[in-house]
Amino acid sequence: MDGRGAAQGTARMERAAANRPYLSLVDGVRGIAALSVLFYHYVHFFMSGSDRRKVPGYLDLFPAREVLWPAYEWGYFAVQVFWLISGFVFAHVYYGHRVGTRSFVVNRIARLYPLHLLTLLVVTVLQFVALHRLGYTPIYGKFDWQHFVAQLFMASDWIRTGLSFNGPVWSVSVEIAIYAVFWLTRGFARRFGAFFTIGMALGFAWADHKWGAHSGVFSCGSYFFAGCTLSVLREGRMGQGWFLPVLGTLLFAAGLAVTLQWGVWGWRAFGLTGMFGALFLLLAQWQNRAPAWLDRGCEWLGENTYGVYLWHFPIQLAMMLVLMPAIKTQEIAQNGWFLVLFFVLAVAMARISYVWFERPMRDFLRERLGGSRHAARDAAKGG
Known part of the structure; x- marks a missing residue:
């Protein structure tokens, strides 16, 4: 068996041992969300000078803006979709199943840290090159030891101090803090079910309203535990028969109504949770009936999600350094064709990274730190 076949076999064993089906269709949504971030961060090419200001009228300069404007302007909300999916998947895998703390911690480290460390070091080198060539670091300006150490420990946005180094990792850093809360409170979730997860989601939403300007952890927690709630309802007794379709319909209708009534505020408050939550319930229920080509396509998207998200900024920075100062990137x-090139490079790098670095490092660390018996219990490839 070649390396690819062995890895696929390992994935099948993980799912069988955990007795939890891999939700490839939901993971495919995560992959699409990651691609939307590329559109949203395309604005980085239109930030010039040491003050890193966007050029005037930049929105009108984006290629195919008439068609792609929702992704250019709303791609930021992919982050909230990530958090919602993580809660949905984590509750699906871990609630009600015996998994050791060591297994949980090892799998999180093995899944997230190797690529984070690699891209952090790549960005650091590129920023030193930028300082030498340009005299400043493009896009993110906080290039110092304090921010590097915070990134090194994946704690860059626990307290908001401004984006730095590989800036997009901020959303992963706050999610790690919520992983700890999720794990420490899993006993309450088993005992009180959706009542507990709804309370956690509302509590974090209230904390985000009060202190969200100081930390991104609270916003993440509200979406994460909303995702947990959806999974708990789906897999509980109320998830049988007519209740789930009715719930999905009500969620979508309420999310749409709130968004139409209050715009972006309504979208943030409940629109995203309601509409995407309904989608996740539908996709999870349809999982076993999905055609093989769709299942594999969504799995492929899910596998590349983390790489697309962490590699796209180093790729942007490298492209800018190749062009600047002789050529202005905003031109x-x-x-x-430049947008297409950026997309192709990001997706290709993500795939190469997953096959030749992320997956081998994940399996190596699981074996060395936790042993195969621990790795076999984690069925969430994207989590």
Whole structure:
């Protein structure tokens, strides 16, 4: 059996041992959300000078803006979709199943840290090159030891101090803090079910309203535990028969109504949770009936999600350093072919990274730190 076959076999064993089906269709949504971040961060090519200001009228300069404007302007909300999916998947895998703390911690480290460390070091080198060539670091300016150490420990946005180094990892850093809360409170979730997870989601939403300006952890917690609630309802007794379709319909209708009534505020408050929550319930129920090509396509998207998210900024920075200062990036980035090139490089790098670095490092660390018996219990490839 070649390396790819062995890895696929390992994935099958993980799912069988955990007795939890892999929700590839939901993971595919995560992959699409990651791609939308590329559109949202395309604005980085239109930030110039040491003050890193966006050029005037930059939105009108984006290629194919007439068609792609929702992704250019709303791609930021992919982060909230990530958090919602993580809660949905984590509750699906871990609530009601005996998994040791060591297994949980090892799997989180093995899944997230190797690529984070690699891209952090790559960005650091590129920023030293930028300082030498340009005299400043493009896009993110906080290039110092304090921010590097915070990134090194994946704690960069526990307290908001401004984006730095590989800036997009901020959303992963706050999710790690919520992983700890999730794990420490799993006993309450088993005992009180959706009442507990709804209370956690509302509590974090209230904390985000009060202190969200100081930390991204609270916002993450509200979406994460909302995702947990959806999973608990789906897999509980109320998830049988007519209740689930009715719940999904009500969630979608309420999310749409709130968004139409209050716009972006309504979308943040409940629109995203309601509409995407309904989608996740539908996809999870349809999982076993999905055609093989769709199942594999969504799995492929899910596998590349983390790589797309962490590699796209180093790729942007490298492209800028190749062009600057001789060529202004805001001029060349107006071309459709440049957008396509950026996408192709990000997706190709994500795939290479997953096959040749992320997956081998994940399996190596699981074996060395936790043993195969621990790794076999984790069925959530994207979690």
